[in-house]
Amino acid sequence: MLNIADTLHDWCRAARPFALATVVQVSGSAPLPVGTALAVDGDGNVVGSVSGGCVEAAVYELCQEVLKGDAPPTRARFGYSDDDAFAVGLTCGGELDVLVQRIDPADQPHLTAALGEVTSGRPVAVAQIVDGPEGLLGRTLSVSGDGSTEAGAGGGEEWEAVAAAQAGALLRAGRTGRVEVGGDAATCPERLSVLVHTHASRPRMLIFGAVDFAGALSEIGRFLGYRVTVCDARPVFATAARFPHADEVVADWPHRYLAATEVDARTAVCVLTHDAKFDVPLLRLALGLPVGYVGAMGSRRTHTQRLELLRTAAVPEEHLARLHSPIGLDLGAHTPEETALSIAAEITAHTHGGSGAPLSWSTGPIHRRQSAAR
Incomplete structure (x- = not known):
């Protein structure tokens, strides 16, 4: 989502709810990396991209559906269509999973602050639950460059401390990636997949x-x-x-x-x-x-x-x-x-981890999968 931080920050400051569609998983030659996002506000304005054009119309419709009411966050998968390469699908041959959720800035003031950090050029990470129980799907928290953590309404849940530690590690490394947290009584009983969006200082x-x-x-x-x-x-x-x-x-x-x-x-x-x-x-x-x-x-x-x-x-x-x-x-x-x-x-x-060789000399996916947190 940080690829469209400027516009999202403006919408949050204006208290304008919007639907956020985030690429949460890719395989094959999907054109854009995990963490890339598209957003639609209540007036139908759209910003960002999730596929470079292939499935934007379908994602736009999903965003409008989510904005109509209190629909829970939903995931959708898009892939290549063998029957019609020009139908909704990725003609490049890859697959991507998109999480679509409604964002109400009034419920997530920490997100407004985090987006403000990005627009000001300061380091910040936003952790977003992209796989897990329906009640937690789409929940977010932010970690600032000084290590302080903020979460949305109803904070203080068990997953937050674990996710914040992982997000802080990725922020220090300057990498966006997915991490698995929880699944044990000592930390968080629910097994969650968390996508950490990072905006680090320039290398x-x-x-x-x-x-x-x-x-x-x-x-x-x-x-x-x-x-x-x-x-x-x-x-x-x-x-x-x-x-x-x-x-x-x-x-x-x-x-x-x-x-x-x-x-x-x-x-x-x-x-x-x-x-x-x-x-x-x-x-x-x-x-x-x-x-x-x-x-x-x-x-x-x-x-x-x-x-x-x-x-x-x-x-x-x-x-x-x-x-x-x-x-x-x-x-x-x-x-x-x-x-x-x-x-x-x-x-x-x-x-x-590229070879430096011409792509025409190789086979397999063009876009390498980004490494996860270690």
């Missing part, structure tokens, strides 16, 4: 080396949603004017800056200096940090020499195995813009 892309490639990479990194920092030890090159797309430009020794800044499992570290006096201390540190990606620019000869220097610096082999070097996928890139595209493509493939 970081740390680019070391104030070179032309850094300018192009900072632009594509920002386009992909990263908070981009460009760092170089040379103040004359590390200027905001040279890197207008970066969120931050720092003049400092790369390893010293990395040691002092905040990183997490979503952080991408891109080393573009290919200068040993910068690369070796920086990579020695970066490869031992819990970041998501570490790549370094340079020729194959540079890479071989760099590995020798890192081994001399006592970097363990398991750390060296994390290094993506030469950086990027083989796209035949030459220009800074093409090279930035190849680096961004490798980061994306690594993040989502």
